[in-house]
Structure formats: C-alpha cells, structure tokens
Amino acid sequence: MIRFSQVSKRYPNGHEALRRISFTLERQHMAFLVGHSGAGKSTLLKLITLVERSTHGQIVVNSRNLVKLPHRQIPYFRREVGVIFQDHKLLHDRTVFDNVALPLVVSGVGHRETGRRVRAALDKVGLLGKERLYPITLSGGEQQRVGIARAVVNRPPLLLADEPTGNLDAQLSDEIMDLFHQFNQYGVTVIIATHERRHIQRLNKPVLELKDGRLVHDGASIG
Amino acid sequence: MRAYLLRHAQVLLSSIGQLARMPGSTLMSVGVIGITLALPGLLYLLVANAERVSSEWHGGTHVSLFLRAGVTAEQAQSLATALVDRADVNQVRIVSSEQALAEFKELSGFGDALDALPANPLPTLLVIIPEPRYEQPELLEQLLVELRSLTAVELAQLDMEWVQRFHVILKLIRRALIVLSVLLALAVLLIVSNTIRLAILNRREEIEIIRLIGGTDRFIRRPFLYNGMLQGLLGAWMAIVLIALCVHLLRPPIQVLANLYGSAFRVAGLSLPESLIIVAIGVGLGWLASRWSVGRHLRAMQPT
Ligand SMILES: Nc1ncnc2c1ncn2[C@@H]1O[C@H](COP(=O)(O)OP(=O)(O)O)[C@@H](O)[C@H]1O
Ligand SMILES: [Mg+2]
Numbered sequence: 138m139i140r141f142s143q144v145s146k147r148y149p150n151g152h153e154a155l156r157r158i159s160f161t162l163e164r165q166h167m168a169f170l171v172g173h174s175g176a177g178k179s180t181l182l183k184l185i186t187l188v189e190r191s192t193h194g195q196i197v198v199n200s201r202n203l204v205k206l207p208h209r210q211i212p213y214f215r216r217e218v219g220v221i222f223q224d225h226k227l228l229h230d231r232t233v234f235d236n237v238a239l240p241l242v243v244s245g246v247g248h249r250e251t252g253r254r255v256r257a258a259l260d261k262v263g264l265l266g267k268e269r270l271y272p273i274t275l276s277g278g279e280q281q282r283v284g285i286a287r288a289v290v291n292r293p294p295l296l297l298a299d300e301p302t303g304n305l306d307a308q309l310s311d312e313i314m315d316l317f318h319q320f321n322q323y324g325v326t327v328i329i330a331t332h333e334r335r336h337i338q339r340l341n342k343p344v345l346e347l348k349d350g351r352l353v354h355d356g357a358s359i360g
Numbered sequence: 361m362r363a364y365l366l367r368h369a370q371v372l373l374s375s376i377g378q379l380a381r382m383p384g385s386t387l388m389s390v391g392v393i394g395i396t397l398a399l400p401g402l403l404y405l406l407v408a409n410a411e412r413v414s415s416e417w418h419g420g421t422h423v424s425l426f427l428r429a430g431v432t433a434e435q436a437q438s439l440a441t442a443l444v445d446r447a448d449v450n451q452v453r454i455v456s457s458e459q460a461l462a463e464f465k466e467l468s469g470f471g472d473a474l475d476a477l478p479a480n481p482l483p484t485l486l487v488i489i490p491e492p493r494y495e496q497p498e499l500l501e502q503l504l505v506e507l508r509s510l511t512a513v514e515l516a517q518l519d520m521e522w523v524q525r526f527h528v529i530l531k532l533i534r535r536a537l538i539v540l541s542v543l544l545a546l547a548v549l550l551i552v553s554n555t556i557r558l559a560i561l562n563r564r565e566e567i568e569i570i571r572l573i574g575g576t577d578r579f580i581r582r583p584f585l586y587n588g589m590l591q592g593l594l595g596a597w598m599a600i601v602l603i604a605l606c607v608h609l610l611r612p613p614i615q616v617l618a619n620l621y622g623s624a625f626r627v628a629g630l631s632l633p634e635s636l637i638i639v640a641i642g643v644g645l646g647w648l649a650s651r652w653s654v655g656r657h658l659r660a661m662q663p664t
Contacts, residue, residue, distance in 0.1 A: 186572070216574035226569050243575040248366065287573070 138164040138295060138326045139185065144194035146180055146350075154180040156350045157194070161358040162328065164294070167321040168357040169337050170330040172347035178330040181347070182297050185328075186218055187211050199295060216244055219288030219325075221298040225280045227272040233259070233283050234268035240291045258286040262316060278309035285316060289325075296320055298329045302336075314340060368582075375586035378559055386591070389555040393595025396548050397642055398602040400541040401630065405603065407533050409627055414526055421495050421523055425486040425507055426515040436484045439512055443486070448494040448503050455485040483514060497524055545645055548595070552588050552649035559587055560657045567661065577658055584654045585647055592646025596639040603630055 139162040146155040154177045162168055170178050183189040185198055187206065196203040199217050206214060227236050237258055241251045259265050262282040272280050281301060288296060298317060302310030314329070314336050321327045328345075329336075337344055343356035379386045427436055433456060440452040455463075460482040465474050490503060500518060507516040560567065567580055607629040618625040630638070 188572070212571070212574045212576040212579075214574075215572065220572060226565075226572070228566055228569060239570065240573045243570060243573060243579055245367065291574075 138162055138166070138199060139328070140195075140197040142195040144184065144191045144196055146177075146184060146189060147192045154350050155184070155191075155347075158347075158352050159194075159358075160345055160352060160355050162326065165321070165324050165326055166343070166357065167318070167327040167329075167340075168343045168345055169340075170328055170345045170347065171332060171334070171337065174332065176347040177350045178347060179299055180350075182220075182299050182328070182330060185295075185297060186215060186220055212243075216240065216291055217293050217295065219291065219293040219296045221281070221284050221288050221296070221301045223300040223303045225272070225284040227280060227283055227287075229271065229273055231271075232268065233264065233270050233272060233275070236272065236283055237268075237286045237290050240287060244291070254290055255286075258290040261289065261319075262286045278305050278313070281305065281313055282316070285313070289320060294324075294326060296325050296327045298327070300330055300332070302331065302333065307335075310336075311339070371582050372586050375583040375590060378563075378583060378587050379590060382555075382558065382562070385555050385558055389551050389591055390594040390598060392551050393548050393591060393642065393646075394598025394602055396544045396551070397596055397599035397638055398606075400537055400544055401599055401603045401638055402606055403533065403537050403540065404634075405607065405628070405630065407530055407537065410526075410530055410533075412628065413623075413625055414523065414530070421490060421500065422519050423488040423490070423500075423504060423507060424515075424517045424519060425488055425513055426517075427484040427486065427512050428514045429483060431484060431512050433484070435512060436486065439510070440486055443488060443507075448491050448499065449488055450491045451489040453487040453489075455487060457482045457484050460485055495523075497527065545641075548592075548642075548645045549649040549652070552591050552646050553653035555591060556584055556588055556650045556653040557657065559584060560654065564661070567658075571661075580658065581651070581654045584650045588646035588648075588650025588653075589643045590646070592642035592644070592649075593639065595646070596642025599638055599642070600630060600635050 139160075141158050141160050144155060144158045145153065147153045158181065170181060172178055180189060184191050184196060184203070187203060191204065194204075198214075201214060203214075228239070231239075234255055237255045238251050241254060246254070255268070256265065259268055262285050264279060264282050264286065267275065267279070272283060275283065285298075285301070288298075296317065301317075302313050305313065310333070317327050317329060318340055331337075344354060345352060345357055346354035427439075431439075436454055436456070440454050443449050443452050457480045461474065461480050464470075464482065468474075488503075488507070490500060494500065494503065504516055504518050507513060570580055607627060611627045614625075614627050
C-alpha cells in the first residue's frame with residue numbers, strides 16, 4: 138500500500154526533516170508512527186498526501202508513484218486517502234452533516250447518495266443524532282469523530298491520522314483509537330502518528346519510530 | 361445533467377450567501393461598478409442622441425454657385441434646370457444679380473453708395489440644396505468638385521463646415537468613449553478582483569481544507585466566479601438604473617429646447633439590446649476579474 142525508498146525531505150529553509158526513510162506498509166495493515174515532537178511524523182504524513190513533496194527518493198502509495206504524479210492529479214489522488222488532523226480542521230460555519238458531506242460534494246456524488254453515506258459514516262462514529270448541529274457546540278472528542286467521519290465517508294482504502302488524540306483525555310482517546318482499529322478490521326490500511334506509547338501497547342500493532350528525521354525502528358516492513 | 365444543474369444552483373446560492381456575508385464590501389463594489397459602467401453608458405447615449413439630432417439637420421447644407429460675369433439669365437436658367445435633374449440635387453434656387461443687389465442694398469444699408477456704381481458688380485448665384493440622403497461629407501465633396509468643373513461657374517462654396525465640424529466632434533467623442541471605456545473596464549476589473557481577494561482571504565481555511573480532501577481548483581474557483589459575475593450583474597443593473605434616472609432628469613429640459621427649435625426630437629434612453637449589452641459587459645468583467653484573482657491567489661496558496 139505504501140512504500141518509501143530512501144526518502145528525504147529538506148524544507149526550503151534548509152532543515153532536513155526526513156533522512157533516507159525506507160519502509161513498506163502492506164495493504165490492510167495498521168501501524169503506529171511514533172517519535173518525539175519534531176521527529177518528522179507530520180512531515181512523513183504530508184509526503185503521503187502530497188501536501189509536501191519529497192526532495193529525494195521514491196514514494197509509492199496505492200500503486201501510484203507520487204514523485205511522478207502530475208499536479209492536476211493530486212486532488213483525485215487525495216480522494217483515495219482519508220486524513221484526520223489533530224486540530225480537526227472542520228468548517229465552523231457548516232453543520233456536522235455538511236462537514237462530513239464535503240468530500241462527497243467535492244467529488245460530485247449525487248444528493249441522495251450523499252445523504253445515505255453521510256448518515257452511515259456518522260453512525261459508525263456514533264454521532265447520528267447530531268448531524269444538524271454546528272461543530273462548535275460539540276465536545277473535543279465529538280469534533281474529532283466528525284473529522285473521522287469526514288475522512289471515511291468516501292471509503293478510502295488508506296487512512297492517515299496525525300496525533301488524533303492529542304487533546305483528549307485517556308478514555309476518549311482510547312475510544313477514538315478503537316474506532317481506527319475497527320476501520321482497519323474492515324480492511325482499511327491505517328497509519329496513526331502519536332507519541333502516546335499507551336495505545337501501542339493496548340492495540341499491539343507494528344511501530345515505525347522516527348528520531349530526528351531518521352527511521353530508528355521499523356516493525357511494519359516484512360523482511 | 362439535472363445533478364449538474366443542481367450543483368451549479370447550489371454554488372450560486374452559496375455565492376449569494378458569500379456576498380450577503382460581506383454586505384459592506386459587496387455594496388461598495390456594486391456601487392462603484394454601477395457608476396463606472398454608467399459613465400460610458402451616458403456618454404454613449406449622448407453621442408447616439410447627438411447623431412440623431414444631426415441627421416435631422418438637412419436644409420442647413422447647401423452649395424453656393426457663383427456664375428461668371430458673362431453668363432446670361434437664360435443660360436443660368438438652363439444650367440439650373442440641368443442641375444435639378446441630378447440625382448444628388450434636390451432643389452436649385454436662382455438669385456439673379458439684380459435680386460442679389462437689391463437684397464444687399466437692403467441688408468447693408470449702403471443703398472445710395474451702391475446706386476452710384478456704373479454697373480451691377482454682383483454675379484448670378486445658384487443656391488443648390490442637395491438630396492438629404494447625399495448629405496454626407498464625401499458625397500458632398502464629390503458634388504462640389506463636379507460643380508467647380510462647369511465652365512459657367514466662377515466659384516462653388518459648400519456651406520456645411522459646421523455640420524462637418526459637428527461630425528468631427530462626434531467622432532472625437534466616440535474615440536474618447538472607447539478610451540474611457542477601456543480605462544473604466546480596468547477599474548471594474550480591479551474593484552471586483554479586490555472584493556474577490558477579500559472573499560478568498562475570508563475563506564482561506566475552507567479552501568485549504570477543501571484542497572486537503574481532494575477538491576480540484578476548478579471546484580474551489582466556481583463559487584468565486586459566481587461571486588464575481590453576481591457583482592458584475594448587480595453593478596450593471598445599478599448602471600442601467602442610474603442611466604435611466606439621468607435620462608429621466610434631462611428629458612424635460614431638452615424637450616423644451618427642442619420645441620423652441622421646432623424639432624420633434626425626443627431624448628432616447630437605453631434600448632433593451634443596449635441594456636443587455638451593459639449586463640453582458642458587467643457579468644463578463646466580473647467573471648474575468650474573479651478568474652484572474654482566484655487564479656493568482658490559489659497559486660500563491662500552493663503547496664497544499
Ligand atoms: N514548513 C516547514 N518549514 C521548515 N521546517 C519545518 C516545516 N515543517 C516542519 N518543519 C520542521 O521539520 C521538523 C519535523 O517537523 P514535524 O514533521 O512537524 O515533526 P512532528 O510532527 O514529528 O512533531 C521539525 O524540526 C520542524 O521544525
Ligand atoms: Mg506533528
């Protein structure tokens with residue numbers, strides 16, 4: 138599903154955020170991406186969604202060579218990847234329903250189909266009754282669930298989460314992690330960046346560990 | 361197809377919402393577009409009306425044909441008859457040298473002094489009034505050249521300089537109208553693109569999110585294009601109202617003036633096609649400005 142070969146990322150200011158990263162994550166697998174703050178976790182996820190471009194090496198995601206992907210193709214590629222952000226990135230002037238519907242609206246899905254899929258996604262994250270509310274009226278955990286519903290509403294084969302539980306207490310963050318685990322059991326490939334070791338021990342999934350931009354532990358690649 | 365139209369209708373609604381959310385800058389830009397479009401519109405009406413007025417002004421134009429000293433009254437008469445037969449001549453009036461002298465005596469007040477002259481010094485004059493449809497500068501010039509070549513003619517003079525001057529002035533105003541229109545169109549482009557810029561900055565976060573979840577630039581652009589076109593539409597509508605108001609205010613005094621000159625002239629306002637052209641220009645400029653503005657800002661927001 139994801140294959141990094143000798144990938145480096147140097148930011149325009151000269152900072153080398155990732156150095157010669159190589160790993161493979163098989164289809165339908167799940168892995169944790171860990172490391173100290175500033176280790177390069179967000180940068181790695183941004184390379185997968187093409188928010189940033191690698192400065193060296195090859196990245197293949199979902200059988201697409203990202204280095205060669207033309208600019209015009211980026212939006213269509215992103216529809217195959219669901220992303221969850223620590224700060225949710227919800228639209229505060231739209232209802233929960235409209236927020237979750239956005240990826241479908243963007244890809245031109247019909248009205249009725251949109252309604253059906255949005256409700257299915259909200260049902261999965263346990264927010265079915267709240268579709269008419271505005272995000273601001275929801276708790277942090279609920280807002281993150283809206284973000285998750287939005288990420289999965291398109292049924293992407295790959296799900297990326299960048300510290301999705303960063304601002305939540307232990308119980309809420311366990312619930313969110315269980316949700317990701319569930320999606321993985323449905324067959325979605327999942328990468329979760331976190332610095333909470335607790336989740337790793339709880340879910341017992343392979344770990345990719347970054348330290349100062351280098352991959353110091355690779356529990357995901359086979360062989 | 362239905363889904364496509366529905367989607368566009370939704371975008372249209374949301375861009376109306378966008379405009380309504382920034383009523384200050386929207387009103388401002390619609391007002392400025394209105395005034396900016398109304399200016400060349402009014403100037404255009406001025407030229408169009410002036411052209412209609414000047415087309416009523418035949419009768420003013422005539423050729424004075426002074427005959428040579430030796431030409432007799434009979435020769436003058438037969439020349440006049442021959443000239444009337446020309447397609448471009450409507451009427452020929454003969455002013456004999458005697459008549460001319462009498463008229464001159466009366467008008468000048470030199471009666472006694474002129475009586476003392478041994479012979480009548482004035483030539484016979486033919487006043488030629490051209491056919492109205494030949495009253496165009498080039499055709500009149502042609503007539504004049506042909507008249508000058510006649511042996512009996514001493515001097516041919518076209519009395520239309522003021523008409524010509526009037527036409528030159530109208531031509532000048534037309535030229536100025538084009539230059540002014542281009543400048544004002546640029547002004548409209550700047551105004552709309554600035555309002556669009558503010559709208560984009562207002563929704564910067566939303567644009568970034570839409571990009572992250574796979575929205576194409578075309579999708580992001582769409583509501584802003586509608587926004588720009590709506591501004592142009594409202595501005596054009598305002599310009600049409602402003603012009604109608606001006607015509608309404610100016611019509612009575614001009615009517616009074618026309619009546620004084622015995623003319624049936626009536627100030628014309630914008631016709632429906634002319635109004636539609638203003639609307640098309642407004643919408644077109646709005647589209648162009650927003651297209652340009654969004655393109656520029658989306659590129660600046662790269663990479664995300
Ligand atoms: N846009 C950027 N420009 C320059 N340096 C950046 C940029 N984004 C991140 N960095 C730097 O790259 C390193 C890795 O950042 P990041 O990937 O956000 O780490 P993490 O998510 O693991 O905390 C940090 O030192 C950070 O300061
Ligand atoms: Mg980070």
